[in-house]
Amino acid sequence: MTRAVCPGSFDPVTNGHLDIIRRAAAIFDELVVATGANPSKSRLFDPEARLEMLREVCVDLPNVTVMGFSGLIVDFCREIGAQAIVKGLRGGNDYEYELPMAQMNSHLTGVETVFVPTNASWGYVSSSLVKEVASLGGDVSTLVPPAVHARLTLRQAERASGTG
Numbered sequence: 001m002t003r004a005v006c007p008g009s010f011d012p013v014t015n016g017h018l019d020i021i022r023r024a025a026a027i028f029d030e031l032v033v034a035t036g037a038n039p040s041k042s043r044l045f046d047p048e049a050r051l052e053m054l055r056e057v058c059v060d061l062p063n064v065t066v067m068g069f070s071g072l073i074v075d076f077c078r079e080i081g082a083q084a085i086v087k088g089l090r091g092g093n094d095y096e097y098e099l100p101m102a103q104m105n106s107h108l109t110g111v112e113t114v115f116v117p118t119n120a121s122w123g124y125v126s127s128s129l130v131k132e133v134a135s136l137g138g139d140v141s142t143l144v145p146p147a148v149h150a151r152l153t154l155r156q157a158e159r160a161s162g163t164g
């Protein structure tokens with residue numbers, strides 16, 4: 001049985017992420033989507049909200065589970081018996097960023113990273129850009145799942161009113 005982990009911040013999960021998750025779920029017997037924290041990025045949603053959104057959008061994928069993790073991704077992979085890490089690649093910048101992490105993770109425990117090319121439709125989509133555009137009133141409704149769009153609208157309103 002092959003088990004893989006698809007890690008990310010997912011703040012929030014976008015249609016690009018979901019496309020990678022679906023395609024990775026078709027390759028591996030089991031796929032664990034794992035939310036972690038990337039300290040170099042500012043966060044809009046707390047860990048519980050990011051998990052809830054992922055669970056909502058993965059509900060129709062029977063071999064996908066959603067979990068949070070902290071610490072090293074390789075330790076999480078070992079804990080749950082995953083043989084591979086899956087990452088989507090939008091282009092050269094992603095490759096430059098991901099390659100040393102893949103090599104480091106392979107060096108640390110032998111876990112291999114499988115890169116899946118992003119579908120061209122979502123090549124320009126990132127959580128960071130979605131948040132920026134949404135915060136300035138732009139329409140991101142076609143870039144994230146509907147449930148995520150609803151939460152994003154609510155969260156931006158909380159931010160704007162100073163209640164969140």
Ligand code: PNS
Binds near residue numbers: 035041071
């Ligand atoms: O979606 P992101 O922000 O690119 O996700 C990054 C994440 C959380 C997957 C990455 O920062 C990560 O794997 N963090 C865990 C800590 C770790 O293992 N660091 C060493 C990587 S070689």
